[in-house]
Structure formats: structure tokens, C-alpha cells
């Protein structure tokens with residue numbers, strides 16, 4: 323399945339003789355930059371056609387084998403074995419309750435974006451329905467930042483296009499990773515070893531096929547750590563470079579633990595390290611420091627535009643991060659059977675994200691396979707966990723840096739940048755060095771003083787945006803939530819049933 327996914331190619335929208343378009347970089351770029359709904363639909367559908375049907379039977383076999391392996395390890399099924407790492411019988415309820423707390427914020431940004439998209443695309447977007455998934459700037463509608471441009475709260479306030487800025491400043495792939503490394507070093511974390519620079523693959527090879535989905539590797543010899551990424555010069559990849567380096571930094575910090583404990587406190591922690599750094603990097607203060615933002619003014623409108631763009635990455639991801647494994651847990655538990663794979667997938671996409679496919683789907687399609695982690699068997703709830711706890715970590719390090727104070731409105735959480743703050747870095751280091759030698763509540767307590775996952779830091783970070791969205795939606799009488807989609811997922815077997 324990984325081979326099918328990583329070698330799949332489709333034809334161009336307006337040129338049937340160009341049929342060598344790959345997910346990275348071509349399709350990703352089209353989804354991000356095209357504003358032609360027909361072209362977007364073409365790419366969206368063709369990518370799914372190129373992967374889904376070819377993976378369908380393999381996936382069924384994988385589910386059986388994976389469950390068999392789980393049973394041999396004394397689990398009931400793979401869902402149970404995946405959840406075991408969180409060491410909490412209440413874990414699923416915890417996640418559901420976090421989502422319930424975060425949902426009101428999601429509903430606001432969802433409603434606002436649908437309203438704006440309707441202005442741009444007209445009736446392709448309905449007033450009260452789910453948002454068509456191909457219009458959100460990303461193949462899976464998991465982050466929407468690429469459509470920020472025509473959604474900005476204050477469109478007249480000029481916003482720099484950071485991708486354009488990176489290119490104008492001649493950023494190379496090397497410079498992107500050196501910039502990321504500089505941040506880690508500035509807070510007293512450890513630099514990348516020489517072999518990291520020699521052995522990592524940071525650009526897409528021209529002479530062979532490779533799995534392009536970004537990843538970080540620990541070779542467990544305390545020396546050899548690498549990243550594999552088909553880096554493009556875009557802001558998204560700039561952030562991903564920090565994400566991947568966060569994994570490597572964690573590897574380095576816990577390298578002296580016994581092998582058994584050279585892991586994240588839980589998988590969500592591993593995903594949160596680099597993102598935590600990016601939360602500082604994406605502050606206006608920091609973008610200015612590294613010369614990506616020229617404007618000197620930080621009036622509330624600019625600040626809100628920036629917060630909104632971060633929201634299009636962080637808030638919008640939450641329901642996607644949750645539903646991926648809601649679907650798989652049910653698959654592994656046998657509650658979703660192969661003939662229901664696709665339609666149940668769309669039920670969840672609609673229920674949690676409020677998105678719909680651009681065209682009708684059937685049970686013959688297999689759209690979950692169009693997402694890397696599904697076919698590569700990478701559990702996904704870790705990212706939901708990460709997107710919640712990275713804000714807890716951020717709150718803690720910003721307090722340590724004296725840049726956040728709950729009682730001081732002049733120091734809001736979203737303006738904090740811990741660059742060069744070694745106190746913040748040392749506190750983080752203490753938690754990272756534990757690896758998995760302690761249960762994760764102990765680890766999170768070392769940094770934050772809290773022993774549980776808690777949505778309040780994320781809500782605090784986005785508070786000004788939340789307020790603004792509520793007012794704006796009210797003012798424009800925007801419908802909050804969504805009615806049932808008119809795009810169906812048809813079960814062909816149901817249709818064939820005799821009366």
C-alpha cells in the first residue's frame with residue numbers, strides 16, 4: 323500500500339498528455355494554489371482514484387493480519403493495542419471530552435470560512451451545508467491555511483505571503499533546516515550532529531521513487547538521527563521542518579535512557595515538540611526577528627489576521643485528528659465492515675469536520691486510503707493529543723520566560739516567543755530527557771505542573787479570535803453548524819437489494 327501511495331501519479335487537469343503528477347510536490351501545490359473549483363475537483367477525485375481502489379483488498383487483509391498480531395500480544399484487537407500506549411482506560415472518553423470543549427471554537431471558524439468561501443465561489447458552497455472538501459487548500463481538508471488569503475478578518479491590512487517571502491529571500495532547503503536548528507540551539511537544546519546533515523534526505527530524489535511523507539528517524543546508537551522530507555520552499559514545509567526537528571531533538575535528549583525508554587512519554591508528546599517551537603516561530607515578534615515580517619506595527623487587526631491564520635492550521639485540524647482513528651478503531655473492532663468502509667468514513671467526515679466530497683461517493687471508492695497514515699498504519703490520535711498539549715507546553719514555557727501572565731493582558735499567550743530563552747528551554751529539556759521512563763502524567767507535570775491533557779491553554783491562545791468570530795458571525799447572521807450534505811455516499815449493495 324505504501325508503494326501504491328508513494329508512486330501514484332495522475333494526469334493534469336487541462337492536459338491529458340501530462341500524466342506524471344505526484345502528490346508531492348505537484349498535487350499538494352495545486353490544492354494549495356488553484357482557485358478553479360473544476361481543477362480542484364479533478365485533482366481531488368483523481369488522487370483518490372489513483373490510490374483507493376488499488377488499496378482496498380490489501381487494506382482488508384492488513385486489518386485481519388494486524389488484529390491477529392494484536393491478539394497474539396494479548397490484546398483484543400489493534401484498536402486496543404494502539405490505545406495501550408496511553409496507559410489510561412478512560413483515554414477515549416478523555417479525548418471525546420476535550421473535543422466537546424473545543425467544538426464551539428471549531429464551529430465558529432467553520433461557519434466563518436464557509437461564509438467567506440461562498441462569497442468567493444458562489445453556489446458551489448451552500449449556505450448551511452458542509453463545506454466541499456476540495457476548496458480548503460489541502461488534499462484532506464486537514465489544514466486550511468492555504469485559503470487564508472481570501473478569508474482574512476481584515477483583508478485591507480496587508481499580510482505578507484510568507485512563502486513568497488522565503489523565496490524572495492533565497493531560502494534554500496539547507497537554510498530552512500539551519501534556521502530551525504538555530505531556534506533549538508537558542509533555547510539551550512542540542513544542535514544536530516554532523517552526520518544528521520550528511521545522512522538526512524531533505525530533498526526529493528530525482529532518480530528514484532521514495533516515500534515523500536516527512537519523517538524523523540532514530541537509529542538507536544545515540545549518534546545517528548535523520549530526517550527524510552521532500553522539502554519545498556514553502557511556509558508549510560518551513561513549519562514541517564521544525565516539526566521533524568522536534569522529533570530529532572527528543573531523540574537526542576533521551577538518548578542516554580535505556581533503549582526501552584527511548585520513546586516519547588506518549589506518542590502525542592513526540593508530535594508536540596517541534597510544533598511547540600513553531601508556535602513561537604509563527605508569532606509576529608519572531609517573524610520580525612528573523613526578517614520574514616517587515617512591518618513594524620502590531621495593531622490589533624494585524625495580530626488578529628495572524629491568529630486567524632494559525633487557527634486555520636490548529637483549530638481546523640482538531641476534528642480531522644480525531645475522526646481518523648474513530649474510523650480505524652471501529653474498523654479494527656469489526657464495527658465497520660469492508661462494505662461500509664467508505665460510507666462510514668464520510669459519515670465521520672461530515673459529522674466532525676462538516677465537510678463533504680465534491681462528488682457523490684460509493685462503497686466502491688476507498689477514500690481513507692488517500693491519506694498516508696491509513697495505508698502506512700500510523701496511528702493518528704497522537705496528533706489530536708499533540709495539538710492540545712502543545713498549547714499546554716507553550717503556556718508553561720511562556721510563563722517560565724516571563725512572557726505570559728494570565729492576569730496581565732499586555733502579555734497574551736499568542737504573542738509569546740521563547741527564542742533565546744534558556745529558562746524555557748531548560749524546562750522543556752527536563753521533560754524531554756525523561757523519554758518514556760515515567761508515565762506521561764509525570765512527564766507533563768515536570769513541565770506544566772498539570773497531570774492531565776487540558777484544552778484551556780488552546781482556548782486561551784485563541785480567545786481573541788474566538789470572540790471576533792462570534793461577533794462577526796452574529797453580525798452577518800451566519801448559520802452555525804451544518805445541515806445534512808446533499809452529496810451522498812451510496813452503498814451499491816443496498817441499492818441492489820430486492821424489494
Ligand code: X8Z
Nearest residue numbers: 464535536537562565593705
Ligand atoms: O504526519 C505528520 C508529520 C510526520 S509525523 C509530517 N503530520 C500529520 C499529517 O501530516 O497528517 C503532522 C501533522 C499531522
Ligand code: ZN
Nearest residue numbers: 565569592593
Ligand atoms: Zn511527526
